[in-house]
Amino acid sequence: MTSSPHTERTDPPLTADEASTLVAFLDYHRDTLRMKTEGLTAEQLAQPLAPSTLTLGGLLKHVALNEASWFGEVLHGRPMPEPWASADWEADRDWELTSARDDSPEELRRLMDVSVGQARRDIxxxxxxxxxxxxxxxxxxxxxxxFSLRWILLHMIEEYARHNGHADLLREAVDGVTGE
Known part of the structure; x- marks a missing residue:
């Protein structure tokens, strides 16, 4: 490993003006990339794909959970709907990611569509x-x-941006498809 300074990352403010919020999110992501690459050798930085249990189906179910959580539960104070309400989070804190392997592609897309539809109404x-x-x-x-709605919207943009990067890598590994 190479030595490098430890990057300190500051969470964006929960309530601030537009410019401050946007700049804070940009700095947050800059620092995130720095943190994720600290201490790695040239060989490690050149490694094309790290081992992972993450799946494309898990990502679909994960973003559906986040839509319901942030826009329904956090923003408007509603209890989480099914399937999230009855999931055994104590037994598996990554339930949405691990249980996705048991869902059909149609069910995963339906979960996301329902969550996004409700989130749009909530927004x-x-x-x-x-x-x-x-x-x-x-x-x-x-x-x-x-939280301000602004902060939640920006956070969800960040959530999708990060996971879309994961999805690019996963899709290429699955069938060689690359790009947008």
């Missing part, structure tokens, strides 16, 4: 009521602050 309602400054019902576990 529209929040925008109509308070715009990007609309505040969440649930508070941050980290510091007890409300």
């Amino acid at each position: 529209d309602a929040a925008l109509a009521e308070g715009g990007p400054e609309f505040r969440s019902v649930k508070l941050s576990r980290k510091d007890g602050q409300e």
Whole structure:
């Protein structure tokens, strides 16, 4: 391993003006990449694919969970719908990722479509009521602050961006398809 300084990463603010929020997310992702590459040798940085249990199906189910959680549960305070409500999270904290192997492609797409459809309605309602400054019902576990709709939207953009990168690698490994 090579030696390199330890990157400190700061979470973006939960409530801030547009420019500050966007710059904070950009800095967060810059630091994330730095952290993920710290201490690696040239050979390690050149390795094309790390071992992983992540699957494309797991990603579909994971983003469906995140849509329901962030826009329904956190933003509007609704209990999680099925299948999330009855999942045994104590036994498997990555249940959505591991259980996806038992779901058909059609079921995985349906879960995502249903979650995205409800999330769109939740976003529209929040925008109509308070715009990007609309505040969440649930508070941050980290510091007890409300989330702004703006922050949740940007967080979900980040979530998808990260997982779309994973999906690029997984798809290429599965069948050689690359690109957009």
